[in-house]
Amino acid sequence: MTDTPLLSVENLSVRFEIKRGGWGKKSYLYAVDDVSFQVPKGQTLGIVGESGSGKTTAALAVARLVPAHQGVARLGEDDILSKEGEDLRRMRRRVQFIFQDPYSSLNPRKRVADIVREPLDSLSDKSEAEKKKIVDDLFEAVGLRPEQQRLFPHQFSGGQRQRIGIARALATQPELIICDEAVSALDVAVQAQILNLLRRLQAQFGLTYLFISHDLGVVQHMCDSIAVMYMGKIVEQADRLSLFNNPQHPYTRALLSAVPRVDHPGQPSRNRVLIPGDPPDPNNLPPGCRFASRCPIAKPDCSQREPLPQSIGTTHSAACHYVGTDALDAIGMAD
Template sequence: MTTANTEAGPTRGATVPAMGEELLSVQGLVKHFPIRKGLLQRQTGAVQAVDGLDFSVNRGETLSLVGESGCGKTTTGRLLTRLLEPTAGKIVFEGRDITHLSEGRMRPMRRDVQMIFQDPYGSLNPRHTVGKIVGAPFKLQNVKTEHGVKKAVQGLLELVGLSPEHYNRYPHEFSGGQRQRIGIARTLALRPKLIVADEPVSALDVSIQAQVVNLLEDLQEEFDLTYVMIAHDLSVVRHVSDRVAVMYLGKIVELADRVSLYEKPMHPYTLALLSAVPIPDTARKTKRERIRLQGDVPSPINPPPACRFHTRCWKAQDLCKKVEPPLIQLAPGHQTACHFPENATEEQAADALKAAETAGK
């Protein structure tokens, strides 16, 4: 893992800033990819990529989705932007249900919901100039600009730290960090309200990651943007997030504000993830125990019953194999899906077991 937060300046304040009203709400979101075999292409199973997510995002905040590869983070991001059709559940944006909007009715919504892709080169058409790439949203949405598209594009390039002279260049003439800035400029063209950033710095050099992270934060402050950040680098997540949702095998196992989650993680899986984050202070590093999970991540085609983490959890008991733990609030703003949470008071542990009894009935 990288340590971009050490280069990107100070992290957000110790307290979570007051956010605006709810911008996005997700209820019971499910995405299963069917597996088909034979001449008749009959469905023989399904990849349960996302299997029942509930969360909301407030206007102006950054919610990060973290977890191992294959946990469903990117699929969730593509569902939120409606690049994928949900199998079940509901997505509500600004009070409007957009879950199953047709392509035509979804088209105007594209102005408000945009995505930054992980690969800064693969997401740019190598046959098009930067001007054409960044100007494409204006053309696709038939948006008129005050001084013409070229001036608007050059202004966007300056906004993300590039030169207006780059207008006629092609993607292969730029470095990885510059390409990602081009992608960010394209995303900002229509002044969206929600941006889903899918691993926006993971493909970049460590020395460039901090610059792009700082750029995203500056843009958020300037344009009142709301981010859903998808990442696996917990040091970057700690720097940019207001709240963090930890995913495991298609489900959210913990959701809390950044300070609570990093200082007092309650789910064993979260504790294991945090134990792998390198600490620059060598004196502290010797005192922290690295938790190494046993076994591989189970297949999303046939996930374990009840608690999906019980096959790798050192605290698992018979209850974990029989009853799925509900995602409940054990502390103010801190939700956990675990029968035997870590760093929990006696009262919180009792609440977790009571929720298990209710779920098992």
């Protein structure tokens, strides 16, 4: 990728304190552990992973909604994680968030026009007339009618509410929008509407998206490149085509093979990669590869040695000891 990255995250870690007993030692749960990724300007990076993989926490840390423990996140040239006070407010103007649940992400006691205007009220010093104009334009941009501005959130459907959330995220003309499972609470027809709206807005305003999802179909539709997370680590990162056509990490292969598909008669049926068991206890992680306990090709030393990301081509890397070896053939390709 030749473009300079708009968002560049290096070695990001987020940990939460866990209390044990009254005077016990503090212990920490690393929800995001040493994660690095880049999003070029105007593009979309998808982060996929199962529940509890840390994808949302990573996004919240980048938006400064959860404190990061270590690492660097840069927006253009500016360091996001060290900003405070006025600088932080200026940064928030450039990074906005679209939330997962349109039913809880809008303040039920406010009229939707005020909800969309909230970022303008706290982050900009525009005049009332300018703010009104911006809100009017945003309502039009997301396909809501002007007379709906006076209504309250509970008078809208899920898809309409998500449009309001999108309008709010656009209010300060941000460069980066983080979509945290932005469509997963919606039904399929509405999902398609919202995804198309997001793509149209991306083209219209030159937006950069960090797109968090567990739905590979949605990610394939939306993203230019994709990072796969498992237990707080990125296990594989690639542009869309190579990730879907040439997945290298056993976990990615398992994920891709789990996407339901209509089997055509005559075609050989796919062999699904099964990963038995549950993810390891995040309070007590194994020393080596975190996927070792469920990996179909794990060897004894997998649970001792931690795999580092290995490059496969310029835009593709996977954190597995067996990248590019025969061992991977045992679990076959996704198709």
